[in-house]
Amino acid sequence: MPRPAVVLLSGGLDSATAAAIAGSEGFDLFALSIDYGQRHRQELDAARRVAQSFGVRRHVVLAIDLGQFGASALTAAIDVPKSRTADEMATGIPITYVPARNTVFLSLALAYAETVAAADIFLGVNALDYSGYPDCRPEYVAAFERLANLATKAGVEGTLKFHVHAPLIHMTKAEIIRRGVELRVDFALTHSCYDPSPAGLACGQCDACLLRRKGFDEAGLADPLEYAT
Amino acid sequence: MPRPAVVLLSGGLDSATAAAIAGSEGFDLFALSIDYGQRHRQELDAARRVAQSFGVRRHVVLAIDLGQFGASALTAAIDVPKSRTADEMATGIPITYVPARNTVFLSLALAYAETVAAADIFLGVNALDYSGYPDCRPEYVAAFERLANLATKAGVEGTLKFHVHAPLIHMTKAEIIRRGVELRVDFALTHSCYDPSPAGLACGQCDACLLRRKGFDEAGLADPLEYAT
Numbered sequence: 001m002p003r004p005a006v007v008l009l010s011g012g013l014d015s016a017t018a019a020a021i022a023g024s025e026g027f028d029l030f031a032l033s034i035d036y037g038q039r040h041r042q043e044l045d046a047a048r049r050v051a052q053s054f055g056v057r058r059h060v061v062l063a064i065d066l067g068q069f070g071a072s073a074l075t076a077a078i079d080v081p082k083s084r085t086a087d088e089m090a091t092g093i094p095i096t097y098v099p100a101r102n103t104v105f106l107s108l109a110l111a112y113a114e115t116v117a118a119a120d121i122f123l124g125v126n127a128l129d130y131s132g133y134p135d136c137r138p139e140y141v142a143a144f145e146r147l148a149n150l151a152t153k154a155g156v157e158g159t160l161k162f163h164v165h166a167p168l169i170h171m172t173k174a175e176i177i178r179r180g181v182e183l184r185v186d187f188a189l190t191h192s193c194y195d196p197s198p199a200g201l202a203c204g205q206c207d208a209c210l211l212r213r214k215g216f217d218e219a220g221l222a223d224p225l226e227y228a229t
Numbered sequence: 230m231p232r233p234a235v236v237l238l239s240g241g242l243d244s245a246t247a248a249a250i251a252g253s254e255g256f257d258l259f260a261l262s263i264d265y266g267q268r269h270r271q272e273l274d275a276a277r278r279v280a281q282s283f284g285v286r287r288h289v290v291l292a293i294d295l296g297q298f299g300a301s302a303l304t305a306a307i308d309v310p311k312s313r314t315a316d317e318m319a320t321g322i323p324i325t326y327v328p329a330r331n332t333v334f335l336s337l338a339l340a341y342a343e344t345v346a347a348a349d350i351f352l353g354v355n356a357l358d359y360s361g362y363p364d365c366r367p368e369y370v371a372a373f374e375r376l377a378n379l380a381t382k383a384g385v386e387g388t389l390k391f392h393v394h395a396p397l398i399h400m401t402k403a404e405i406i407r408r409g410v411e412l413r414v415d416f417a418l419t420h421s422c423y424d425p426s427p428a429g430l431a432c433g434q435c436d437a438c439l440l441r442r443k444g445f446d447e448a449g450l451a452d453p454l455e456y457a458t
Contacts, residue, residue, distance in 0.1 A: 060297045064337075068289045069344040099343035100336055103380045107329055107336040108293075114328035115298040134385040143379050147372045151332045156363040 002028040004057070004118035005165075006109045009033050011046030013190040013212065014168055015124035017176050019054055020183035021167045022122040029056040030116050032109055035063040036098070042200055046191035053186055058116075062108060066098065080195040082205040086214075089132070089207050096194055096207070102135035106144050106164065114152050119160040121148075126168040126176060141166045173215025181221060188224035201228040231257040233286070233347035234394075235338045238262050240275030242419040242441065243397055244353035246405050248283055249412035250396045251351040258285040261341050263334055264292040265327070271429055275420035282415055287345075291337060295327065309424040311434040315443075318361070318436050325423055325436070331364035335373050335393065343381050348389040350377075355397040355405060370395045402444030410450060417453035430457040 005027035007019045023029060031054075033047040044061060051059035080096070081088075102125070109121045125136035134140060141164050148162035149155035155162055168176050180187060192212045193202035202209050204227035216223040234256035236248045252258060260283075262276040273290060280288035309325070310317075331354070338350045354365035363369060370393050377391035378384035384391055397405050409416060421441045422431035431438050433456035445452040 062293065062297055064291065064293050066340060068291055069341045097382050098340075099383075100340035100377075100381055103336040103376065104333075104340055107332040111295060111327075111329035111333055112298045134382060135380045137379070140376075140379045143372070143376045147332065147369075147376050148329075150366070150369045150372050151364045152329055153326050153363060154328075 002026050003120065004028045004030055004116050005120035005122055006030045006032055006113040006116070006118050007056075007122040008105055008109055008124065009047045009050055009059070010124070011043040011050060011191045012124070012208075013180060013185070013187055013192060014126050014176060015047075016050045016185050016187070016190050017180035017183070018122045018124035018165075018167055019050065019056075020180060020185045022120070022165070023054055024183055027120060027122075029054060030112060030118060031056040031059040032105075032112050033059070033061045034105055034108065035061055036101070036104070037065050037067040040191075040193075040196055042191045042193075042196055046189060049189040053189055060112065064104070066104075069099070080203075080206045082195075082203070084207060084210070089211070097133060100135070102133075102140070103144070106148075110148050110152065110162065113162065114154050114160070117154070117160065119154075120163050120165060122165045122167070124168055125166050126171055126173070136169075138166070138169055141169065172218070173211050174218035177215045177219040177221060181219075186224075190225075197228045201226055203227070204229045231255050232349065233257045233259055233345050234349035234351055235259045235261055235342040235345070235347050236285075236351040237334055237338055237353065238276045238279055238288070239353070240272040240279060240420045241353070241437075242409060242414070242416055242421060243355055243405060244276075245279045245414050245416070245419050246409035246412070247351045247353035247394075247396055248279065248285075249409060249414045251349070251394070252283055253412055256349060256351075258283060259341060259345050259347060260285040260288040261334075261338050262288070262290045263337065264290055265330070265333070266294050266296040269420075269422075269425055271420045271422075271425055275418060278418040282418055289341065293333070295333075298328070309432075309435045311424075311432070313436060313439070318440070326362060329364070331362075331369070332373070339377050339381065339391065342391065343383050343389070346383070346389065348383075349392050349394060351394045351396070353397055354395050355400055355402070365398075367395070367398055370398065401447070402440050403447035406444050406448040406450060410448075415453075419454075426457045430455055432456070433458045
């Protein structure tokens with residue numbers, strides 16, 4: 001009987017690879033995507049396609065309107081920077097930062113995990129995010145794992161020992177892509193762009209597109225995605 | 230210029246008193262209530278009345294359907310135990326436990342707080358809850374506060390040092406009620422019952438009603454609430 005695990009699926013290539021790693025370790029996958037009022041519906045459509053491609057046990061898409069906290073809780077009103085260099089991207093916390101996003105996501109993953117008796121939670125944060133987002137760092141993930149075991153009936157009673165897996169955290173984008181390809185992730189299903197065209201094409205020039213394209217280049221692999229530019 | 234604080238308001242007497250304490254300390258209140266599919270709409274109605282009575286700056290009622298995680302994520306399908314003794318209540322984690330509830334609530338409060346530049350979050354957990362709920366204990370609150378400062382742009386950049394206030398955590402119900410009365414909380418507006426009558430009357434016999442009645446008794450004060458039995 002495979003053990004259950006909750007996997008946060010954003011629709012991007014990182015979380016798809018994290019899900020593939022969880023599957024390769026024999027976990028029975030319960031996927032969770034959060035509809036928090038993000039700019040693009042394509043992300044959730046991609047998450048649904050990815051979940052289906054993995055044959056997950058259940059995929060919950062949970063709606064929370066973070067926009068109620070104020071416009072600055074979201075990236076909706078912000079112009080997405082284009083064609084930035086790696087140095088520019090490495091400086092400071094990205095404009096696409098959403099307040100406490102991973103804490104909200106992980107807390108919901110924890111509620112889901114306790115409900116389905118899953119001790120394991122997979123999260124696709126990685127070393128590139130790490131440079132910018134506070135809630136993608138190893139010390140953040142460790143602090144959440146510690147909290148999870150204090151916060152829950154299952155943790156306190158010892159029926160589950162929660163483990164937050166961030167298998168990509170020390171990997172480069174190229175390494176993630178190579179690992180995903182090894183695990184037969186269909187990257188054509190994933191969506192990374194912060195600013196897709198009205199027709200749904202990836203812009204090719206935002207930070208997420210640039211990192212993705214550079215990752216495929218460095219991995220020596222062809223990106224199956226079509227770009228607007 | 231008063232400093233902003235986010236206050237989690239459940240509609241019960243504890244969170245109303247926590248909000249009154251925050252107000253008495255000069256904070257400008259941003260209230261947050263979570264509609265997570267709880268059994269009774271009265272809770273949210275009470276939260277709205279309480280928020281209004283305090284003249285909060287803004288009251289966000291955020292909907293999240295935790296029931297999507299499975300029926301056991303909620304208390305909806307569970308018979309509420311009645312007429313339990315204090316000893317029975319003190320044993321184990323209450324049946325009304327909702328997986329990771331306070332972690333979900335605090336993570337949303339943190340997102341709200343960072344959005345409105347509030348370093349302070351108030352939570353009405355108390356010593357009676359402490360005996361049963363894992364996410365009402367001081368070590369839990371401390372772990373969340375630590376996480377909050379690792380998790381956020383404001384925490385990492387040092388523009389806000391988050392502080393999670395649980396001013397009731399070491400108080401008995403009688404002490405909470407006395408403090409609330411001192412601060413002119415209108416306890417007639419609050420709702421505590423786990424199993425109100427169809428007409429909205431508190432049942433008088435569930436754990437929450439029994440603790441509340443005992444608290445008013447011990448405080449030597451009259452409970453303004455009408456009970457079904």
